[in-house]
Amino acid sequence: MATGRAVRVSVVLCTHTRDRYEHLVAAARSVQDGTYEDVELVLVSDGSPTVAELMREEFAQAIAAGTCVVAELDRNSGLLAARNRGAAKANGDIVAFLDDDAIADERWLERLVEPYQTRSRRAVGGRVTPAWVAPGGEPGFLPAEFHWLVGVTHRGFGPGGGADGITSEGEVRNTNGSNLSFESETFRSLDGFDTEIVGRKGANHLQGGETELCARLRSEFDEGVWYVPTATVAHKVFQYRTEVDWLLRRAFWQGYSKRAMQSIAPSSGDDEQAFLTDLLGEFLPRRLRALVLGPSWRRLAQLAFLLVGTVAVGLGYLYGVVSYR
Numbered sequence: 001m002a003t004g005r006a007v008r009v010s011v012v013l014c015t016h017t018r019d020r021y022e023h024l025v026a027a028a029r030s031v032q033d034g035t036y037e038d039v040e041l042v043l044v045s046d047g048s049p050t051v052a053e054l055m056r057e058e059f060a061q062a063i064a065a066g067t068c069v070v071a072e073l074d075r076n077s078g079l080l081a082a083r084n085r086g087a088a089k090a091n092g093d094i095v096a097f098l099d100d101d102a103i104a105d106e107r108w109l110e111r112l113v114e115p116y117q118t119r120s121r122r123a124v125g126g127r128v129t130p131a132w133v134a135p136g137g138e139p140g141f142l143p144a145e146f147h148w149l150v151g152v153t154h155r156g157f158g159p160g161g162g163a164d165g166i167t168s169e170g171e172v173r174n175t176n177g178s179n180l181s182f183e184s185e186t187f188r189s190l191d192g193f194d195t196e197i198v199g200r201k202g203a204n205h206l207q208g209g210e211t212e213l214c215a216r217l218r219s220e221f222d223e224g225v226w227y228v229p230t231a232t233v234a235h236k237v238f239q240y241r242t243e244v245d246w247l248l249r250r251a252f253w254q255g256y257s258k259r260a261m262q263s264i265a266p267s268s269g270d271d272e273q274a275f276l277t278d279l280l281g282e283f284l285p286r287r288l289r290a291l292v293l294g295p296s297w298r299r300l301a302q303l304a305f306l307l308v309g310t311v312a313v314g315l316g317y318l319y320g321v322v323s324y325r
Contacts, residue, residue, distance in 0.1 A: 007116065008038045009109050010092030010184070014082035015100040016046035021054055023236065024100040028059070031098065036109035041068040042095075044086040047076030080193035080209045087187055096181035099151070101236040103131065111231035112181050122186040122223055123214065125175025126231030127166065128152045134239040141301035142247070145283050146309050149250050150237045151176060156278045158227060163282065171224045174214035179233045180225065182217075190216050208261045215261075244305075248312045255316025256323075279310065 011031050015024045028041055041062060045052035052072040062068035071089040073082060087095045094116060098104060108126065115121045130152045132138045144155040158165025159172055174180065182190075193209045214225055240246055258272055284306065291299045 006038055007094060007113055008040060008092040009036065009094045009096055009113060009181070010040040010042050010087075010090030011096045011098055011109070012042045012044065012083055012086035012090065013098055013100055014044040014046055014079060014086060015051060016048055016076050016082070018048065018050055018054070020100050021051055025058060027098055027100055027102055027104070030104040030106075031109070032062070034104060034106045034109055036107075036113065039067065039109060040090065040092050042086040042090050043068065043070050044082045044089075045070070045072040046078070046082040047073050078195065081195045084192040084195065087184070087192055090184060093184055094181050095184050095187055097177060097179075098233060099178035099235065101238075102128070102178050103234045103236070105232045105234070108179075108231050108233055111228050115226045115228060116183065119226060121183075121226040122221055123180070123182045123217055123225040124231075125172070125181065125225045125227055126179040126233065127227075127229045128176045128179050128235050129232055131234040131236045132242075133236045134242045136239075136242065138237075139242045140298045141244070141305050142242070143283075143287070143302040143306050145279060145306060146247075146251075148176075149247050149254070149309070150241045151178060151235045152237075156275045156283065158229070161274050161278045167229050169228055169230075170226070172227045173218070174210045174225050175227055176235075177210040178235055179231065180210055186217070186221070190220065208257045211261050247305075248309065251309045251312035252316035252319070255313035255318075256320040257316075258313075259317045259320025279306075 013024055013027055013031075015021060024043070028043065031039060031041060041059065043055045043059065045055060049072070052070060055070045056063065059068045059070070063070065069089050069091075071085050073085055083097055094113065096109065096112060112124050112126060115124045128151065130138070130147065130150060142150075147154040148157075153166055153176060155163060155166060157172070158168050159170030160168060190213060193213050218224055284303075287299065287303045287306065291303055
């Protein structure tokens with residue numbers, strides 16, 4: 001992508017139900033209110049005519065100005081299919097993905113675009129921070145190492161891993177799907193997300209669409225995703241996502257998904273192995289020392305969840321070994 005040339009970014013936002021529409025509007029407005037000027041919103045209704053009509057009414061002015069496009073799927077087909085539909089309708093040089101319950105920082109796109117121009121990257125992602133909208137706020141028992149359970153960037157993520165990796169810029173396998181972008185030509189050449197194997201729909205617990213796509217990116221172009229920690233979006237964490245039983249179920253199915261992704265893309269497990277090494281070799285000993293030197297219920301609860309959550313992931317992984325084909 002040529003340096004200095006004006007670059008248009010298409011931001012794809014999808015939702016499937018009227019219940020989430022207000023959140024989608026907030027996400028879209030955060031993009032429109034950002035500092036980056038050449039932006040196209042691509043709003044996708046995943047199987048809901050009502051939502052599609054609301055989009056056309058709400059964003060009529062932007063549609064008329066050529067800065068918004070509305071796309072729809074005839075039936076609920078899952079997040080990955082909706083994102084592919086949005087990318088197919090996009091007119092930008094870059095296609096960026098944002099969840100319907102996320103809020104973009106005002107300089108999000110400005111910082112995402114820079115590596116495309118200065119480093120000639122094919123894919124760039126950023127950091128996802130938590131927005132604790134649950135009435136009780138951030139649960140005191142949830143350790144930062146397990147923030148990936150609620151869809152935000154966790155301690156140990158980033159180039160090189162470790163406690164400081166999350167704030168370091170560099171190449172990673174993939175970032176969270178709510179803060180991920182591709183050069184449009186590259187996304188098309190990879191045929192987008194593979195909807196046959198993964199996708200959040202109904203009772204389908206298998207996730208990892210961005211992992212599989214970025215494994216193909218690596219295979220095809222020998223390149224990962226460039227991680228920019230200052231390109232941030234805030235992901236809303238609702239009440240149900242702070243409940244222990246939900247989090248442990250999520251951990252189990254994430255373990256299952258990680259095993260499934262290894263079957264589909266054998267090299268995809270390298271990042272998880274590195275994280276496990278950091279968890280056992282650095283984070284767990286550090287938490288034990290902190291608990292001994294300064295006992296508190298919060299430290300004890302987080303240490304306990306770290307152990308129980310790791311077991312839940314392991315059980316899900318083992319279930320995947322024997323059940324996933």
